[in-house]
Amino acid sequence: MSPRRQEFPEVLRNLLTTISGGVAAESHPFPPPGANGSPIRNDLQRPPVAQVVSVYGSRDGQPHLFREGEDYVLLDGAQRQTIEWQDDAQLPDPGTLIHVNYYPESAQPVLTDVNIGSVVRTLSESIALELARLYAQLEVVYQSGFVDTASGSSLDKVVALLGIERVAGGRAAGEVEFTRSPGSRGTISIPAGTRVITADGNVEYETTGAVTLAERQNTIRVVARDLEINDPLPADTLVVVPVPIAGIAGVTNPAPTAIEAQDETDDELRTRAKNFLHGSERATLGAIKEAIARQGITADVVEPADTPGLVEITPHVVTEEQRTRWPELQQRLLTAIEESRPAGVFVTLQGAQPPREVNLEIRLTTRGELLEQDLRAAQRAVREGISDYFTRLPIREVGSINRIVGLTLGVPEVQDMRLLSATWSVDGTVENVLNTSTGELEIGGFPTVLGELHIADPNLPTLLDVTISYPENEDPPDEPEIQAALADALAYLNEVNAAEPASDASEAERARRVVSYGKLLHVLPLPGKPGASLEAYDDAAASGTAPTLPDETSVAPYQVEFVLTLESGLSRILSRAADGDYALTPFERLSLAGVEIEEGTADG
Secondary structure, eight states: OOOOOOOOOHHHHHHHHHHHTOEEEEEEESSTTTTSSSSSEOOOOOOOOOEEEEEEETTTEEEEEEOOOOEEEEOOSSSEEEEEEEETTTTOOOOTTEEEEETTOOOOOOOOOSSTSSSHHHHOOOOOOOHHHHHHHHHHHHHSTTTTTTTTTHHHHHHTTTOOOOSOOEEEEEEEEEEEOOOSHHHHHHHTTTTETTTTTSSEESSSSSSEEOOOOOEEEEEEEEESSOOOTTTEEEEESSSSOOTEEEEEOOOEEEEEEEEOHHHOOOOOOOHHHHTOOOOOHHHHHHHHHHTTTTEEOOOOTTTTEEEEEEOOOSSHHHHHHHHHHHHHHHHHHHHHTTTTOEEEOOOOOOOOEEEEEEEEEOOOOOOOOHHHHHHHHHHHHHHHHHHHHHHOOOEEEHHHHHHHHHHEEEEEEEEEEEEEEEEEEEEOOOOTTTEEEEOOTTEEEEEEEEEEBTTOOEEEEEEEEOOTTTTOOOOHHHHHHHHHHHHHHHHHHHOOOOOOOOHHHHHTEEOOOOHHHOOOOOOTOOOOOHHHHHHHHHOOOOOOOOTTHHHHHHEEEEEEEOOTSSSSEEOOOTSSOOOOOOOOEEEEEEEEESOSSOOO
16 A cells, blocks of 8 residues: 655644644544445544544545545444444545544543644644655655656656666657558557567667547557667658557658657656566567567467477568568577577577468459549558458468458448459469358468459459560551550450359350460561451360460560559569460450550660
């Protein structure tokens, strides 16, 4: 129980009661032991009682004088020893002590003149004033020992026990903006001390205050400060939350950071110390996992059952940048693991392994009256939501089809969706991982990341760009003729793909929905090479009499490149026959974005 400060009136009353033969500051717990409901009673120790002078205690954490007749009464009886608290009283704080001054009937005072102006009263007031000052100083000393109540240099000494020092001016700081994940609901709390880092992990900031995203709020900003002395950062460089927050899709600093001249305030230091205590897990498996996550790396952390004291860590290298910088990342990872591993535990770092990429094909049905920019925003929201889902999916867990459907339908512009396929590649073989009977993506047991996300929306076509290069000594291609031929071919493809293929469709029928470099060259008119009908080619292929498709050598010295760009951001480049074919998703539409003819850049 914390000590309670006694103010001047209470100290003076205690002195005068003692001098005049009464009982001063007799303490009683509130409520008393065994009290069960109303009425609450405290029994005094020296009955019978002639008069209760005062009852002091704590109310709402502050010293309080309770009122006789309103808060409590002295019960009449043979002993006159019981204080009873009234039902409508201002009661003391539960779990605190009350201090009662009273005169027993047996009191025989030696000094009785305690009136204002008397010698006894004047001396008592002087002593009480000094004692009240001591109580105030003791309260300050007591509060200086706790992180919640200490301030100034006292707070510096308290947090020093945790190895924390007040951040002096001269470090970079600025605002960071957190963005809500598409389809997430409810409020999202972002605690003070949340770490954000640069993409390379070399610079780390932490937020100085706690903020909360309201139900329908998509972004929120909070000040973050550099943990070390580094140069200020340009805008959009603090883009990684190493320990993910549920419902948060991303973070960035909209403006450059700047050197802050002001020292860390008491409130900021107090908050940072508390967060250190909350996140100061050390020498545990959880601490190792958090240390790995802070480096922006995912990994398998395994304790072999047959080898106590051994922890095996297999990091996952996802991006090309991580593969390039792996020696540097590996050293940082080893340092972080060494600082967090338990004593006596041997940690082995296995070779980096890439996770398996899960490729998804999704068909959306969006509202037809929407503007094109709204449709693009809807696809972007779907893409970000699914990407965030895979980022937060625990390692080696199965995926939920219902969760992906819910995230997609949570975008207001989307009326319906269908998950057409989910595949990954194992040793060069494409395997299906979509199990509609269980509602799961069968990816459990393997580390995974989202690979290609193919989103088809009939309201937003996939764009085809064509670039043709030819040497100076050759005739230029006829651009209007090329555009007309491609427009006819795309119209045919869109008609073929305007419905789902029948379950018993032949391979020849399914091949009509496949776009290849050779098929596009087949319809393309070039000098010395007339264009041909794509429909006629598919009909011939279905009958087994398909002509040989041209390739890059057939059209030399002309060089042709086709680029298919989806609204989801994916692009497929077809510049030679060896490039993989592009299979249209049912209901996907193609549109010619442009034809560019370049002179003098092809090999003659």
